[in-house]
Amino acid sequence: SQKIEQNSEALNIQEGKTATLTCNYTNYSPAYLQWYRQDPGRGPVFLLLIRENEKEKRKERLKVTFDTTLKQSLFHITASQPADSATYLCALVKGGFKTIFGAGTRLFVKA
């Protein structure tokens, strides 16, 4: 069956450092991969999308890589700030909008 794994343990980093979150998947060939941010008690908010034929995407302090051979995506937040503290979700989408989400990784950025 299709499976997505994200680091279940929380990631604690110091302000100003780069946070790197991992998303691994198996038995799946997604058309594209998305990253979302979710704050407690709120709905997820879209951050970045990367397609299967793209290696890297950037948006301000955010960077996503996508390796379809390794079946892995890495999500980087550079110059992290306490306001970046949240849960980050990766989602794989195949054709037709059938979507599978990972369970998310909780990020804590200390001042």
Next chain:
Amino acid sequence: EAQVTQNPRYLITVTGKKLTVTCSQNMNHEYMSWYRQDPGLGLRQIYYSMNVEVTDKGDVPEGYKVSRKEKRNFPLILESPSPNQTSLYFCASSPFSRSRYEQYFGPGTRLTVT
């Protein structure tokens, strides 16, 4: 303001009492979807719709029904709720475009079935 709205935001009900959670979007999006979120399991897709009168099952459709009679609305129906449907539910919408696949989520509906 562009948004996805859900009602109610909180609901406590009893086993077997039919309920409907409404979802509406004002962005003229073709695609809409329902998810449930449970601790440790993440978001799981229940049903999705690619346009009016077009719906399809996600990963966990058992015990749920949906309908898409209008583009802006996508209600989730629980005909006979059971305690294992206690969860946080999110509705989402997305434009049907080659360049834009991001999903916009509603604020969530916390459902408790006793």
